[in-house]
Amino acid sequence: MLPWEFSEDDLKDSLEYYPDNTIDEIRATLVAFSYSSYYVPAMALLVIYCLFVGLILADGILGCLPRRAVPRWIRAHVMEAPLATKKHHVAVGAGVIRLPLRLQSIVVGGLFLATFVPIFCFYRRANPDLYYDHAWEAHLRSLLDRTAMISTGLLPLVIVTATRRALPSVSGIDFGNAMVYHRWLARFCAIHGLIHGIGWSVSEGLRGHYKKEFKDPYWNWGCAAIAMFMGLVFLSIRQLRVKAYEVFIALHVILALFSLVTLYFHVKLIDYAAWMYFTWVVEIAAAIWGLDRLVRWINKAYLSAGTSFSQPLTQAVVTAHGSDIYRMRVHLGASKVQPLIGGQQASLLSRFRLSPINKLSAGTSVRLTIPRLQFWSDHPFTVIDAGLVNGAESQGYVDLLIRSADGMTKQLATLLQSSDDKALEAGSGTAVDRTMNVVLEGPYGHWHSSVVKHDDVLLFAGGVGITFCLPIFVQAAAQSDARCKLVWAIRDFDIVDSVADQLIRLDEVLRAAGPRSSKPKIELRVTAGEFFDKAKEEVAEGVAELKHSATDSDNALSKASSSASSTPIPSPPDEKAEYVEAKKIESSSKRLTALAARLSGSMDLVAVHGRPSKRVADHFEPHSDRTAAVIACGPASLCDDTREGAIFALRKGEWRDVEYVEECFDW
Incomplete structure (x- = not known):
């Protein structure tokens, strides 16, 4: 009835x-x-x-x-x-x-x-x-x-x-x-x-x-x-x-x-x-x-299982980059990760994924739990890099980029700062990396394989939004001859240090591949005006000097890095914050100088002050026979501005086709 x-x-x-x-x-x-x-x-x-x-x-x-x-x-x-x-x-x-x-x-x-x-x-x-x-x-x-x-x-x-x-x-x-x-x-x-x-x-x-x-x-x-x-x-x-x-x-x-x-x-x-x-x-x-919770717990158990009874959970190593940026490397079995360059990422992360244990790869999202800090909840992060450990083919890793804000990320920053203080008190003189047990769940989202097939690829990242944009930039630059440009809005240069190793690996791939029609471009948009004004001249002069004086880019990197690390910082005459900030700017400017010189043979890295233009035509010359992909990841305002620019280009017919992809911080 x-x-x-x-x-x-x-x-x-x-x-x-x-x-x-x-x-x-x-x-x-x-x-x-x-x-x-x-x-x-x-x-x-x-x-x-x-x-x-x-x-x-x-x-x-x-x-x-x-x-x-x-x-x-x-x-x-x-x-x-x-x-x-x-x-x-x-x-x-x-x-x-x-x-x-x-x-x-x-x-x-x-x-x-x-x-x-x-x-x-x-x-x-x-x-x-x-x-x-x-x-x-x-x-x-x-x-x-x-x-x-x-x-x-x-x-x-x-x-x-x-x-x-x-x-x-x-x-x-x-x-x-x-x-x-x-x-x-x-x-x-x-x-x-x-x-x-x-x-x-x-x-x-x-x-x-x-x-x-x-x-x-x-x-x-x-x-x-x-x-x-x-x-x-x-x-x-x-x-x-x-x-x-x-x-x-x-x-x-x-x-x-x-x-x-x-x-x-x-x-x-x-x-x-x-x-x-x-x-x-x-x-x-x-x-x-209940079924959804069960599948998620199975996924967590698979990804987070340790190697022995004494080590029941997988381990992660956290490295500080500046005062509020941390890079976490989670060690996993090689069968659980998919390298970005040279892998079959598009086929593994297809549109329809029925398995609860898909491989983790750059550009996808995971849920992270740190039992020591919060065993009762998790936090979403985007995987910025994934691959195999050199010399250990059975060992893989995924990297997460974390900015200290509220909740778990703030607790993590407090824990790491306390460890650094103890290390300095013990006389080590430097901050230490921290190893901890973690629980992972994922991957969520899917690899947008279509964006790397366009003639022009334009990416907008805001702060740690680089975690979604950088893997796409790397893939597009390494596997196609497209015009690629990454516009990255940052407050200071510390966060650039956290991705320097990936940019250097991309540089090696591009050099090995030989000449291309256009060099990939990275435009750093520094939103902190005072910081930029102080650092701009140092970076520009440093890059020019290293390009002319170093015999090759590797020597340039070595020269600048040793200068930044070995030059002693004198004790401040007083404890004024201005002095500390000036030394921070000087150190980060030298590191950026070294990185820009190291990459100059394969891509352009420039620093510009102010908000980026949202119009696609301001970054690439329009062409009605070419297609473009516009990707955004970051705060809500950045994603809305980027969407507006992509829709404008699509409506005006400045390109034959414009595809827009975004990952917004709106959870």
């Missing part, structure tokens, strides 16, 4: 309860009540699920089609364009709401209409109505039943869009898009649940039964479920999420589990035939959630 159907037993019970009415009147009342309370929300859920399946199919088809199969104007004005303003990642409404892209907005709008239109439309009432004397009472009861059914019915979709493997593996849908739909579906689910709870409280209050309802277990379970759902939505506000991300993740998992449990008992205890189906819905949602 379907939820909106009533049985002969229901009809017989009604005949006994309403002996003065005819069977036709009773049947009419049952039909109207079943239609308004159960049929309409069931059809709304059917429409929602059809829209969702259609979204998955459309996304899969678009992912398999060549880009030229989708007209340029659709990509420029629908698929890639922000909703109304130029803002997409930059939140609006007091920084609370992120506006979806136009295509995402169409999907969200369709889900909104299918979810909320049934609240206002399609009500029926029998005449005479044996259940309710007033029309508003009948409509209120139907409203409360509808919101309950829709809220419960949305739950599997809310959970499946939040899974890190189930939906991307089956559909190939981008995780960023899935999270947009997850957030909006969760809001719709919570709003319907809230309307249901408030409405029943008002209804029972008008009847004088409000206090008595708290003696009924199903009522209390329902109140607890609404509290859990509203807690999930409230704690997901962006300001709270970013401020204490690890706490948010831990509470999100706990509240999600309690939401499922409390809702299950609320529905189970109703003991009405129509709600039997929705007990199954909650069980399905719980099964999806």
